[in-house]
Amino acid sequence: MDRGSVKIAPSILAADFARLGAQVIEAEQAGADRIHVDVMDGHFVPNLSMGAPIVQALRRVTHLPLETHLMISDPDSFLEEFAEAGSDSLLVHWEGNNNLHRTVQRAKALGKRVGVVINPATPAAVLEEILSDVQQVLVMTVNPGFGHQHFIHTTLPKIGRVRQMIERIKPGCDLEVDGGIDAETAPLTVAAGANVLVAGSAIFGDNGGVAAAMKRLGDSIKRGGWHARGHCHGSRWVCIEGGTIRPAPCGGA
Ligand code: DX5
Numbered sequence: 289m290d291r292g293s294v295k296i297a298p299s300i301l302a303a304d305f306a307r308l309g310a311q312v313i314e315a316e317q318a319g320a321d322r323i324h325v326d327v328m329d330g331h332f333v334p335n336l337s338m339g340a341p342i343v344q345a346l347r348r349v350t351h352l353p354l355e356t357h358l359m360i361s362d363p364d365s366f367l368e369e370f371a372e373a374g375s376d377s378l379l380v381h382w383e384g385n386n387n388l389h390r391t392v393q394r395a396k397a398l399g400k401r402v403g404v405v406i407n408p409a410t411p412a413a414v415l416e417e418i419l420s421d422v423q424q425v426l427v428m429t430v431n432p433g434f435g436h437q438h439f440i441h442t443t444l445p446k447i448g449r450v451r452q453m454i455e456r457i458k459p460g461c462d463l464e465v466d467g468g469i470d471a472e473t474a475p476l477t478v479a480a481g482a483n484v485l486v487a488g489s490a491i492f493g494d495n496g497g498v499a500a501a502m503k504r505l506g507d508s509i510k511r512g513g514w515h516a517r518g519h520c521h522g523s524r525w526v527c528i529e530g531g532t533i534r535p536a537p538c539g540g541a
């Protein structure tokens with residue numbers, strides 16, 4: 289499936305835990321680029337989810353990179369445990385961390401990819417001094433803690449601001465979005481500048497199965513790429529550069 293440079297990271301929070309290994313293998317076979325593991329401690333967010341043993345178990349069933357989204361109050365105490373369990377990237381929140389630079393350096397010292405996460409109410413500007421130290425930024429598009437929430441549309445301009453900052457300070461840094469991502473919202477985030485999309489319920493909660501859900505999301509991302517380069521006017525699409533006019537790839541939507 290051609291999604292350009294946009295990657296999909298299915299979030300196992302929405303998976304059927306009784307068949308977790310099988311669901312992750314399905315996602316891998318359907319073209320997932322990485323697997324997103326949400327870790328919640330009941331303090332940083334008002335919910336409990338999973339810990340390092342899940343990462344260790346998944347490490348045996350998939351070759352995909354495992355990214356660990358740490359929604360916990362004291363990430364420093366768990367970095368080593370997740371690294372040893374097989375996490376490939378460690379994503380830590382800006383919020384509530386008085387020593388984020390130290391946390392990031394500790395994660396890097398473990399030889400892992402490191403990402404910083406910001407919540408919907410946190411401005412892009414807080415990333416300015418830490419961006420050069422990380423490989424990834426994750427912009428939350430819902431408040432963290434639960435799957436299956438509604439996408440917060442006011443995060444879209446912020447995604448654009450983070451994209452500009454990445455191009456200025458750390459080209460090549462991934463810009464990931466997480467929360468309420470489905471075939472409707474995915475193209476909006478891609479047009480705003482995201483290149484990695486986390487999706488839980490849109491992939492594992494789809495009655496049609498994981499492969500069909502991955503295809504639907506992938507097709508919507510292609511539309512997002514078109515929208516980023518032009519506009520649909522009725523049944524025609526007009527490219528921003530050069531004014532090319534073609535049949536609208538979005539079907540006039
Ligand atoms: C929310 C988690 C998300 C969650 C997304 O706190 O960080 O990764 O699994 O779930 P959906 O895609 O259902 O919004």
Ligand code: ZN
Pocket residue numbers: 299324325326357466486
């Ligand atoms: Zn997450």
